Amino acid sequence: MSSFPQFLSGSEIRQKFLDFYASRGHQILPSASLVPEDPTVLLTIAGMLPFKPIFLGQRSPEFPRATTSQKCIRTNDIENVGRTARHHTFFEMLGNFSFGDYFKEQAIAWGWELSTQVFGLPPERLVVSVFREDDEAFAIWRDKIGVSPQRIQRLGEDDNFWVSGPTGPCGPCSEIYYDFHPERGDEHINLEDDTRFIEFYNLVFMQYNRDAEGNLTPLANKNIDTGMGLERMAQILQKVPNNYETDLIFPIIKTAAQIAGIDYASSDEKTKVSLKVIGDHVRAVVHMIADEIRASNIGRGYILRRLIRRVVRHGRLIGIEGEFTTKVAETAIALSESAYPNVRIREAQIQAELQREETRFLKTLERGEKLLEEIIQQVKKEGKTEISGESAFTLYDTYGFPLELTQEVAEEEGLTVDVEGFNVAMEQQQTRSQSAHETIDLTVQGSLDKLAEDIHSTEFLGYTQPVSQSQVEAILVDGFSVEAAEAGTSVQIILDQTPFYAESGGQIGDRGYISGDSVLVRVEDVKKESDFFVHFGRIERGTLRLEDTVTAQIDLACRRRVQAHHTATHLLQSALKKFVDDEISQAGSLVAFDRLRFDFNCPRPVTPEELQQIEEQINTWIAEAHHAHTEVLPIAEAKAKGAIAMFGEKYGDEVRVLDISGVSMELCGGTHVSNTAEIGLFKIVSEAGVASGIRRIEAVAGPAVLEYLNVRDKVVKELSDRFKVKPEEIPDRIANLQNELKASQKQLEALKAELAFAKSDQLLSTAQTAGDFKILVAELGEVDAESLKTAAERLLQKLGNGAVFLASIPEPDKVSLVAHFSPDVNKKGLQAGKFIGAIAKICGGGGGGRPNLAQAGGRDPSKLKEALETARAQLLEGLQ
Known part of the structure; x- marks a missing residue:
């Protein structure tokens, strides 16, 4: 068997994937925002989503091939996060895409080459699946790639046929699995056994269009859509038991454990689950806030709020009492900033949003603790020893109070909790949620539906009236209907009539105030849900109650603007x-x-x-x-x-x-x-x-x-003062500075070239002899690529018959290489272009050129010494 693949960091895996496909004609595109352009999808849930209009034929592609590392969020399996090895809310999907360019054979060949040669996965540890009717893909894997038929599994439509919906583009797919236990043999391969297999790469062959009757017709353009889970590949290459213990997530877990004063390795399974939830969710919320999502009770804002609250709840479960999310977020930001600079740019917003939401939720938990105290007193008063499952679920569902905390407090009081009743209530809620929508209920719509039977739709008066006398029809706190709310509480208010315009048609909702005899509510936004205008605000003083008569007044200055x-x-x-x-x-x-x-x-x-x-x-x-x-x-x-x-x-x-x-x-x-x-x-x-x-x-x-x-006048004045010129003279002054800078750069380049010549002349004495040839392999410090090339040409001219291979590190994370061979070296079978391309791979790069002169680059200066030694050894061997 082949040796186990080398350790690669998450960043290295990401870069190697992108570089591999970039070298094969794919345009590297940045990750799209977690807020998708597609209005039918709440969050970016897959790497292909930004390209959906292209796949649907609604937009022409700018490039025939593309590759991305796409940040994604899915919350449909949120309860499994931390409990399984590979469920996440936030993950990165590495993908390569063909828009009517290459198809099955090329996608499969590159997928195999990437997996086995770039990532070094032993072929005998890989199993592939194909759609049961896709004989073409089966034959490619067997005959072109050489995979044993026993390790090619035919699976049904649920597993290996990708669809975009009931109608539209679709096609079979082929998945590559890693086998943790090949010693168990090929006789009884069961790809559903996640203790043995992990699916890490999915190749979708988008070749059909499905009509309303379910008929499949070939597409005019056949497309490729692939996805490799970065976290899954990291688990494989870093030899850890689950995705959470990779370098992509584990530093966040360690930070949370340190704050809690516990050790992850020696913790029990429940504590580890909580730490994993914190690690996963903090990654998610950092990227969501960086993409300008703000916590709310509607849509993607509700997902953000729910994830933050789960982080806080699990922090409480492992013994963290005070605020801690901002400290854990610092680690998540540091881990992500190299690939996603916007998380560092928006660090202040991330920290502010987390602190605000955590403070607010801790107060909610305090209210839950007060209610639990009342429940305990009532249970004792009735002579019982058990808190009902319904009461425990109310605490969990309404106040976000974890069952474990309820059990812990109850135990201190000599009571138990009806866990079975709690689970029944939880299942009933999940059933209601699933029947209503395939994903989480993300709005206050459920509460509004219940209220709709008792209250009338809101009458909008705002076209002609900036003020109205209104009655409070409903008050919602955290999405749940309440009879009253006190100062400091964020609320959603429904009035019988309102002058406030609700967000619609691109126009944002009005701002203003709702006031009464002893209450004042600042209205920060207004949205329309069904037939109700929901006023989002915060009670600044007093108590707001149902059926109060209030004055609703918009901010006229904001309305005019x-x-x-x-x-x-x-x-x-x-x-x-x-x-x-x-x-x-x-x-x-x-x-x-x-x-x-x-x-x-x-x-x-x-x-x-x-x-x-x-x-x-x-x-x-x-x-x-x-x-x-x-x-x-x-x-x-x-x-x-x-x-x-x-x-x-x-x-x-x-x-x-x-x-x-x-x-x-x-x-x-x-x-x-x-x-x-x-x-x-x-x-x-x-x-x-x-x-x-x-x-x-x-x-x-x-x-x-x-x-x-x-703002612009201030900038002009500052520039005018700094340059000591009149405002109208600023463009000429800047043009002069640019010309001066260009002249200085040319002087600097000339000095660098002279330095390269000086250094190169000193290297002539270090040239080695190989048969009839002279070989010179050396590094020239921080010399730029052009000067390096000039130095190589000059050195070969002085050496005569031979080969020169030079390298430099012009920037901290950049390697430049040049190879210059004389005609007789070419006759020996050595081509500068091919030679330098192979050496550049050692430094994480590539390049090429003519047989006599070629240049290349790389991204890993730490491997330069190895690259130079390899070049020297190959030249000596080839020219002896």
């Missing part, structure tokens, strides 16, 4: 149609208090001249004081009048039409100025592409323009 921005987006679309292309249509927008963002379909960038025309036209329309009128019309009548609808948007029988006289007429339910003069000013900040065929303009309007200009 957002109205200016929203109406400006309509002017922007009209100007784009006028100056760029009449076929332009809106593809998305954001209307906020401080800015607007407008996405639109356009195959090319908008030129600077066009942007200037657009800006001037919009400011002209503003100065002309066009009346902006809104009215509600039947949709057919609105379209007949020429109102523009947003493509893909769903409208009811009646629609709200914004008519800016002489400029624009569009369907829009947002809030707007009554006259364009109210906007004041408009300024374009940027224009850029955000996706294939989609451009984005960001701009400011109204008071936000002054804020924007003030």
Whole structure:
């Protein structure tokens, strides 16, 4: 049998994967955000998700081949995290993709080469699976790769046929498994035995389209979509029993254990599970917050909040009393920053969000402890010795109070807990959740559904009224309905009527206050759930109770700012149609208090001249004081009048039409100025592409323009003071500095070349003789690649008949190599291009060139000595 593969760090595995496919024509693309562009998916759950529009034929690929390391989050198996060897919420998926380029045979060959030659996995330890009907893949594995038929398993549709949904692109897949116990033989291979096998690489052959009747027809372009689990490959190569003990996660676990004052190795299994949960979840929340997800009770914000609370709960289970998540996050940030710099850039936001959520949840736990005390007193009063499973589950579900803590406190009081009843209640909740949705219930919708029978939908008054007298219909805390809430509590409030606009159509929700005789609530956001307007806020003083009569008042200054921005987006679309292309249509927008963002379909960038025309036209329309009128019309009548609808948007029988006289007429339910003069000013900040065929303009309007200009005026003044020139002279001063810098760089390069020549001349005496040839192999310090090449040419000229191989380390993590061979060396069968390519691999790089002169690079200076010794030995052997 082959020897066990060498240890590789998680970072090395990631880089070797990307380098392998980059050397085979794949474009290395950065990881997409955990917040996907696809609105049908809450989080990025797979490496292929960013390419879904390409696979669906909705977008043309920029490159025929690509490779990525994609950060992903899945929470469908969250209860298994820490309990199995390989379940995670956060993981990295290494992938290579072909968009109608290569197909099965090439994908399989490269997958095998990567696994066995780059990662050094012994072939006899690998087992592959194919779809039961995929004879082509079976034959490739058997005949082209040479895998024994006994180690090729045919599996059914559930395991080896990938689908994107009931209809659409699909195809068979082939998976590669690592065998921890090949000594058990090939007679009874069971790939479901995860004590023996781990699936680490999945190759999807996307070759069919499935229609509504289930019929499969071949796709015009056959695609490849693969995924290798970074954590799984790390487990294999680092020889650890599970993914958690790899260098990708274990340092986080060690930090948590140190805070708790315990040792992981000597801990019992329950403690290890808690430590693993902390290690996994902290990775997840660090990356989620870095990708600008904020904790809330809705959508992906709810997932973030739930993960943070699980971290805190498991911290309590292992004996951590105070706040600790920010300390553990420091380790997670340090582990991730080299591959994902945004976690360090957003470190302050990560720490602030964690501290805020942890502090808030610790208070929730305190409320749970008070309720538990009341339950214990009631149980004793009734002469019982057991806390009911229903009570224990209420503590867990409503207050996040772990069952283990309930049991621990109960034991101190001489009581037990009905664990079986708790489990029944848990199963009932999971059944309700699964029947409602295939993933976790991520909104307050469940509570709203229960309330819907007792309360009416919210009446929106905000088009005409900034203030209303309203009645409190419902109060929710942490997604659960309560009768009252006190100062300091974050709440969601439903009123019978409201002036607050709920986030919709790109326009963010209003801000403001809800107040009563002795209560004040700051409203920070408003969202629409079903027919209810949910006001998200924090009680600043007093107690809010159900059926209170309150005053709801929006922040008029904020409303005016957002109205200016929203109406400006309509002017922007009209100007784009006028100056760029009449076929332009809106593809998305954001209307906020401080800015607007407008996405639109356009195959090319908008030129600077066009942007200037657009800006001037919009400011002209503003100065002309066009009346902006809104009215509600039947949709057919609105379209007949020429109102523009947003493509893909769903409208009811009646629609709200914004008519800016002489400029624009569009369907829009947002809030707007009554006259364009109210906007004041408009300024374009940027224009850029955000996706294939989609451009984005960001701009400011109204008071936000002054804020924007003030910032830039400050920068201009600072530059003017620093350069001691007038503002209008700054561009010339910078141009002069750039020219001076270029001249200095040329002088520096010349000095480096002279230094290289000086060093190289000293090396002539170290040349070795091999038959009729002279061989010189040496390192020249920090010399750049161009100077290294010049030095090699000069040395060979002085040596005469022979070979020169030089190396340098121009940067801390970069190696430069050059090989220069005389014609007679080529006649001996040594080619500089092929020779240097093989040597460069030792330093984690590659390269090539002509038979007589070639250059290469690498990323691992620590292996340079080994590379030079190998080059010397091969030259001596080849030329003796």
